Amino acid sequence: MLRSVVRGNGVAGANMLEVAVCSDSELFRAGILQYINSQPGGAVLVEAGGNLFELVETLKPAAVVIDGHTHFGQLAEFVGAPQAGGTPTPPMVVVGLPTAIDAAVTLLCGPVRGLLPADCRPPDFHAAVRAAVSGDYYLSAKVFGPLLAKLNDVTLVPQNGAGLTGREAEILGKLAEGRSSADIAALLSLSKRTVGFHISNILAKLGASSRAQAVAYAYQSGLLRPPTGLGKP
Structure with a gap:
């Protein structure tokens, strides 16, 4: 009411x-x-x-x-x-x-x-x-x-159904870990500008408006897979 x-x-x-x-x-x-x-x-x-x-x-x-x-x-x-x-x-x-x-x-x-x-x-x-x-x-x-803590254990599924390149899939995995652009750049030996370019491509290919939405979509669609039993309270 x-x-x-x-x-x-x-x-x-x-x-x-x-x-x-x-x-x-x-x-x-x-x-x-x-x-x-x-x-x-x-x-x-x-x-x-x-x-x-x-x-x-x-x-x-x-x-x-x-x-x-x-x-x-x-x-x-x-x-x-x-x-x-x-x-x-x-x-x-x-x-x-x-x-x-x-x-x-x-x-x-x-x-x-x-x-x-x-x-x-x-x-x-x-x-x-x-x-x-x-x-x-x-x-x-x-x-x-x-x-x-749980997202840190998410791993990528080998099959790539969203048209992401190998590098984009790798960066998506890092986003799922909660990494910042600077962290990703340091981990993958890339410039922050290059990382930003890849993230823009990821958002466009997944139809997402933010990093959180990209990770959520990838998790739901199977691009990201949690370990067994992850969804249990």
Whole structure:
């Protein structure tokens, strides 16, 4: 059921946000509302529960905060479903979710831009929402650490179905390890400019708009393969 719009105590402007909260928990919604409205400049919070599809279609918020404990299944369904009428999908921040690598990668391949544990600090939450609205990603240390540790063990599948060159496939593997362009350049004895050129080609060939999406797509499509049992919580 959609609920009323609650306006913060700030002055409308560039720093104002319109955030929808998708949760069945009144305590969760109240906590998010209290924090957002306590921030300098205020905020606009659209408080909602129930159906994520209805929320996005009807309210068209700038961002959605999702309770991973009550709506994780619905979120996974949303990520895999085409949106009717070409409705733009807002960036999403998930608070509280399983740490299984397959679940995390699938979410990051879709509209999810922030992954936070249920006990995240308020500043982390605020940073995640701002990053999501800006088109960036935000992973808390508690989420990123285990995720990176598991991705470090990802290996490339010999069959190359995306038209990547051998060097591009190698660099994609390094991206999956969380390596920066400078790290990759040093490891492969290449210039940073050459690495950047290869990464641009990888994104174009995979149809990805970011490194995270490229790794997520490659993992899902089989270009990257996790070790046996990686997807288990």
